[in-house]
Amino acid sequence: MTTPASSSPIGSAVHGRRLVLAMLLVVYTFNFLDRQILSILAGPIQADLGFSDTQMGLLGGSAFALLYAILGIPFALVADRTSRSWTIAISLGVWSGFTALCGFVTGFWQMFLARVGVGVGEAGGVAPSYALIADYFPPQSRARALAVYSLGIPLGSAAGVLFGARIAAAFDWRTAFIGLGLAGLIVAIPFKFLVKDRARQSPLPLAGGAGGGQKLEAAPSQPTPNPSRRREGDIISVFATLARKKSFWLLSLGAGSSSLCGYGLAFWLPSLMQRSFGLDLVATGQFIGGILLIGGVAGVLAGGWLGDRLGGGDRAMYARVPAIAFVIAVPLFAAAFLSSSPATAFAFAVVPQALAYIWLAPVITAIQHLVPAEQRATASASFLFINNAIGLGLGTLVLGALSDAMTASYGAEALRYAMLAALGFYLIAALLMALGATALRKDWVEG
Known part of the structure; x- marks a missing residue:
């Protein structure tokens, strides 16, 4: 009699890793929800507290990135040496608590410190999640698994603007911070009960695919201690390995350049829609949410599919695909920003929004394959340090x-032209990714 996949050893393993991936996606959704909610609430906050565009820019990125980029590496090292799932759960609780505290601030420096706290919490979430996914999924499906995880970026960003706008419109911006922060605190509890670390010797086999015929080995709920592996995970050893690889620097700097543009556009697009297109808070939330849910989700999934499809035959494609996507995105974004109506702007913005997200799964997968398995979280954190220090x-x-500086010349349209100027960073990113493609073939570590 045929054993149902769900009750067979391999079927149970597949079900288990899908549950882990689903929970990691939920946490990553809260990561970007709490990170991006400030963008939709910028208008009400500026009206209430009198912050300038430059001050809002500091709050939206620099305050968050101040310790986020630095602490990601030591937190990832702790995760590699102890428990990746515990690190993620504690991080979720910390950043959600500081998000709620944002609702109680009365001035710039209070908000600045609260956003620093959000960044401290989120520093322990992403790199351990990348490594945990690599522990559970075999090489031939990692880009797709990381693409599913990366859906947290458009989903969380969309949820932030949609819920933030509606809550702020119904109550006020303070209630939006408090409510969404408390929701994240609640999620941290079931996450730790459902997500467990596993042994890091080899990923679980695929059912019915490559590796599906192999015998499934028992996977303990916690990693098996191995002193020699811990020595290999030493931060100096990881840095030394990465520093010798040209592809690491080119992909990291390319991602940083694209993130500088991407984070900047994501934060200021709601303000552009209100200032230049006349949308109210709720309509702006719907506009941004629609672009993210349609374009963002499509782009993330396409990147994962293209990475596994093309990268298996030529490792250079993990970098070339993002480079091509960035080049195509620039004129389409420009057309959206220069359009005269919200409907036209939406039509032009959906496709480049997808193209701007394609890089995530291929590049993140490539970074996982620049070091041995026991060093993945620390390697990911090293990549994220560069990416976030530049981008965030x-x-x-x-x-x-730029918007403040251009106000004298362009008045109310200064933000529109600042966003157009920022598109040049996508072209720099494309160049760096293209240069890193050939080196990636030589630097790739199988497994």
Whole structure:
């Protein structure tokens, strides 16, 4: 009699890793929900507390990135040496608590410190999640698994603007921070009960696919201690390995350049729709949410599919696909920003929004394959340090400062032209990714 997949050893393993991936996706959704809610609430906050565009730029990126980029590496090292799932659960609780505290601030520096706290919490979430996915999924399906996880970016960003706008319109911006922060605190409890670490010797086999015929080995709920592996995971050893690889620097700097533009546009687009297109808070939330849910989700999934499909035959495609996507995205974004109606802007913005997200799964997968398995979280954190220091640290601030500087010449349209100027960073990202493609073939570590 045929055993149902759900009750067979391999079927149970597949079900288990899908549950883990689903829970990681929920946490990552809250990550970007709490990170991006400030963008839709920028108008009400500025009206209430009198912040300038430059100050909002600092709050939207630099305050968050101040410790987020730095602490990601030591937190990832702790996760590699102890428990990745515990690190993620505690991080979720911390950043959700500080999100709720944002609802009680009365001035710029209070808000600045609260956003720093959100960044401290989120520093322990992403890199351990990348590594945990690599522990559970075999190489031939990792890009798709990381693409599903990366759906947290458009889903969380969309949820942030949609719920933030509606709550703020019904109550006020303070209630939006408090309510969404408390929701994240509640999620942290079931996450730890459902997500367990597993042994890191080899990923679970696929059912009915590559590796599906292999015998499934028992996977303990906690990693098996191995002193030699822990020594290999030493932060100096990981840095030394990555520093020798040209592809790491080119992909990290390319991602950072794209994130500078991406984070900046994501933060300031709601303000553009209100200032230049005349949308109210709720309509702006629907506009941004629609672009993210349609374009963002499609782009993330397409990146995962293209990474596994093309990267299996040529590792260079993990970098070339993002490079091509960035080049195509630039003129389409420009057309959206220069359009005269919200409907036209939406039509032009959906496709480049998808193209701007394609890089996530291929590049993140490539970073996982630059080091041995026991060093993945620390390697991911090293990549995220560069990406976030540039992207998060500078993106919203650069666009805010440009908007203030251009106000004398362009008046109310200054933000529109600041966003157009920022598109040049996507072209820089494309160049760096293209240069890193060939080196990636030589630097790739199988397994």
